[in-house]
């Protein structure tokens with residue numbers, strides 16, 4: 001039993017009802033107070049950000065396996081994550097205890113509050129982890145089927161390997177950025193109409209991909225495999241992930257080695273890493289895998305998480321339009337199978353590596369996780385509230401991802417992953 005997940009807990013800090021960050025969440029992130037020069041590791045409760053370095057300095061993490069407060073004074077979570085799952089769990093439990101409404105020790109101590117609690121307006125969020133390696137999977141049956149129907153064969157959309165392998169590719173980590181970072185439309189080679197030769201141009205088919213990404217909580221040795229069972233304890237947590245994609249560049253370049261420049265110009269994550277511990281109450285069984293998988297990919301029990309996901313598109317000077325509602329529970333291949341597959345040949349992983357789920361599409365048209373699918377390759381434009389329509393993203397459009405799990409009156413949210421599309425640099 002994880003005490004911090006008790007749905008009855010309340011905090012002595014004021015948390016608005018419906019907040020993504022009740023006392024049952026306790027995500028981890030890195031922030032910089034506006035009045036200080038150095039970043040700190042923190043957690044979030046409602047609209048407050050909690051300085052874990054300050055809590056450590058006051059001596060409250062002494063028995064939680066934290067060697068020194070310095071681990072919370074880093075620019076990233078990597079050193080904290082490297083301490084391992086028992087420590088993440090202990091620290092989350094301790095934070096829950098400190099901010100519990102029934103714990104009078106702290107809320108009657110003004111000094112404690114002054115040292116430890118920041119208003120959201122007085123801080124800036126930074127990239128939570130240093131991402132060494134990044135893998136992007138392709139694990140939604142509905143997404144792979146839609147793409148197969150559009151670009152291959154309506155009657156036979158899946159390639160023969162798809163139900164045997166969690167298909168993926170190694171991506172680019174340098175351009176993974178935090179929510180609020182705006183991205184220029186990429187330049188690249190595209191084919192216009194029926195032309196044989198490409199032109200160099202701003203992408204005309206810029207898209208988002210609705211994904212969640214998991215962050216590895218373990219460093220393994222070269223040659224070592226991580227089983228699906230071990231994978232459960234080797235994942236630190238999840239963030240929202242917008243894997244921006246230029247479909248026209250992709251279409252021309254992807255044969256035969258897969259996506260390259262069409263997906264490396266910017267991918268945006270939400271700043272708070274929500275732990276698998278916090279998501280434990282929202283576990284559900286995944287879709288039935290109707291082709292038997294090889295033994296190393298077998299997984300028993302609830303493998304998926306019921307996480308509602310939404311995409312909003314906001315034109316410049318316009319309102320937010322919700323254009324997609326999907327759910328992480330639809331994923332055909334789960335994270336534990338993805339990590340087992342990643343390492344089965346002996347590939348080593350590091351703490352802080354990031355693994356994109358692949359676009360998360362559901363069974364209905366409004367649950368498709370990309371513009372490519374929502375507008376069906378541009379043939380069904382999406383109507384917006386200002387009267388305009390979109391086949392793909394236009395300059396100055398803002399794309400906002402939101403996500404949360406909800407059960408027994410408790411909502412565990414991810415906040416936002418937001419980015420604005422800026423004009424190409426020509």
Ligand code: CA
Nearest residue numbers: 136209243358
């Ligand atoms: Ca992707």
